[in-house]
Amino acid sequence: MEADLPHLVAFMLGTGVRIGEALAVHWHEVDLEAGTVEITHTIARVRGEGLIRKVTKSRAGERLLHLPNWALAVLRARHAAGILNDPVFADTRGGYRDPSNTRRALRTALSPVGNTARRDLGLSLRTLRRETGMTRKQVANHLNWPQNRVELVETGRIKVDHELVRTLVATYNVDLEQFHGLLAQIHDAVQPAESDKLAWIRSHALRKTTATALDQAGHTARQIADQLGQAKVSITQDIYMGRQSANPAAAQALEHAFDDPDLL
Structure with a gap:
């Protein structure tokens, strides 16, 4: 790779x-x-x-x-x-x-797309962000998030929950309760995915695994x-x-x- x-x-x-x-x-x-x-x-x-x-x-x-x-x-x-x-x-x-x-x-690499539902939600959130004219960096700075977190959400590469999405779309002046289609996407996206089993792996975890x-x-x-x-x-x-x-x-x-x- x-x-x-x-x-x-x-x-x-x-x-x-x-x-x-x-x-x-x-x-x-x-x-x-x-x-x-x-x-x-x-x-x-x-x-x-x-x-x-x-x-x-x-x-x-x-x-x-x-x-x-x-x-x-x-x-x-x-x-x-x-x-x-x-x-x-x-x-x-x-x-x-x-x-x-x-x-x-x-x-x-160890945060792959969890499933289609998570990816579809990410695409919808990306569309909302673009409609506001905000960059990912601007959103991250506004929310005091790590610089790559918005990207990971929009590409479906991390687990999400209702509160995270609610916080994100509030930045876009979106009332989540008025977007029933988006609520349905969130419901599907929060379900566990096989790739979530890899979330614990970081470079230091390899070292700990060797020691274990x-x-x-x-x-x-x-x-x-x-x-x-x-x-x-x-x-x-x-x-x-x-x-x-x-x-x-x-x-x-x-x-x-x-x-x-x-x-x-």
């Missing part, structure tokens, strides 16, 4: 890395033979400097991770296809991707912290327990946790 998200999501799920860390990986840090990846940097936007690749916040963030076979297969597929830019998950021009923009693309899989497989808190690059599990563990550079068993645990090929 255009945003190149499936491979990135698979890589993040198979490693538990932060989104900035995933976007900072270079090919020379990937060993396709050994099935490992070195995490050494992260991508961040710095005011006045733009996107920069900087070292991780602590030594805990610098780690060598073993990849489950399905995540390794993603990198091998990219390599075989000639996607050899540095970074591995580059933007369309071969440069670094903005973590914030990537999160936004992920939210959009390792926890359920019996890995210790120290091992999970090492996998995720977290500086502290507790003061006692930081002082008295050594940090391992890699945990080969993590790849095996993730291999079994997410072995459904349809996942990728």
Whole structure:
């Protein structure tokens, strides 16, 4: 897909890395033979400097991770296809991707049109907005909504309820009770959709899912912290327990946790 998200999501799920860390990986840090990846940097936007690749916040963030076979297969597929830019998950021009923009693309991809009724309601709301001459940005600013919320409503990509629609159309000086056709559309659109099951997934949720899989497989808190690059599990563990550079068993645990090929 255009945003190149499936491979990135698979890589993040198979490693538990932060989104900035995933976007900072270079090919020379990937060993396709050994099935490992070195995490050494992260991508961040710095005011006045733009996107920069900087070292991780602590030594805990610098780690060598073993990849489950399905995540390794993603990198091998990219390599075989000639996607050899540095970074591995580059933007369309071969440069670094903005973590914030990537999160936004992920939210959009995981907020599909729920059903025809939700889409039809969105089209009706878009028509009402256009009749007022207002832009989506103007409506969002007026309601103090996130900038993309009006777009998501109009394209049927988020759940709606009567109160949300009532608030929105009031901006257009529309009395909802006088629009019986619109009320009928709202009734249909508020019904649950299969795509709503994906609403919980965000970039950080992938990281939490990886940690949960390792926890359920019996890995210790120290091992999970090492996998995720977290500086502290507790003061006692930081002082008295050594940090391992890699945990080969993590790849095996993730291999079994997410072995459904349809996942990728």
